[in-house]
Amino acid sequence: MTTRLTFDGWILGLGTRSGTRVVLGHWPRSPLGPFSDVMVQRPGGHRVLLAPSREVADFVGTTYGFDEVQVVPVTVARPDDRTWSVAAGPLRLETRSGPRPVLGRLLHAVPARLARTPAWVGLLDLPARVTGLRTKGSAGNGRTEWYGVQDLHALVDVDARWDGEPLGALTAVRPPVTFGFGSVPPWPSVVRVTTTVQLP
Template sequence: MTGRLRFDGWILGAGTTSGTRVVVGHWPRSPLGPLSDVMVQRPDEHRVLLAPSAAAAEFIAATYAFDEVRVLDVGVHRPDERTWTVSAGPLRLTVRTGRRPPLGWLLRAVPAPLARTPAWVGLLDRPARLVTGLRTTGSAGNGRTEWYGVQDLHAVTAADGSWDGEPLGGLAPVRPPVSFGFGSVPPRPSVVRVTTTVRVPSDDQGP
């Protein structure tokens, strides 16, 4: 796949008191069809990708950096508006979200068609770095470029999970920041509504 590819959905980022940090991508609309993936950074900084198919694993691993890639079933469900449940190999995670903070209301005020466009996202990169320390656009792996068009945000208020049956502990800030690529997630655990656009060079040999 080459050109500009759009993944439309949600990103959930949360830390735990055990030191494990989890980033969940839930994409009802993507070039690879509906999918969910999980990026996990363990307390020893070991980075694991949990992907639902070989094609998804190949694309994501060519865009971000991991120490280990596993292909397995990834299930993300929302039994109600404020609950997310994640089941992916060794990971079990349930989180609860709260109200939309002021930043969420500000993001919601921008019309979604504008918020998704790379030109608009590029304009926001410098203010985002100054205000949050995060980037909205930048270079990814294999000569790829990404734009994160964030359209909404809710804080995560509680989390409960395990890795290989061992409890991950309670909710904690995402610190140290995850290091899968140039982009991260806010230190405060949150769920963002986002459209991620990835530009893949024509000579890229990805899927």
């Protein structure tokens, strides 16, 4: 018998001029309670998970692949609809989103109830691959994931630091991150998403 777990929130992905790429998951509603976690890939490819608890670290670390896992306080503040402020272990990040691009307007037009369903997400996987993205696939340890994206905004600027060192200006997420089968869009963005994880 399989079990499906649903995580409802946002995924924010960006690249920096230094080559460090950052993926934030912000989940106000999840089976693990509200939490945020950060996946970081350094210029040399080293993959780091910053998780707020051992429970989150174990779950995320079993679903994706990392070279290092740190259990550290992870706080996310949103003083307004467009600003994100993140503190997680060695990472400090401030970023701001802009208006919806065309893709964001198309995604936002789909009724949320439909956009969240695994059947609909599975239908979108093939056309999504044309852009280099995946909406459904096999995760670690026999798990399957569906990313039900309901909205998208481009990010327009960033101030990010690792151990106090500036990471540089906002850039594309290149090369793509390699935490698992899925990725974030190649352009810096924040997406409203419902992620369904099926356990074997």
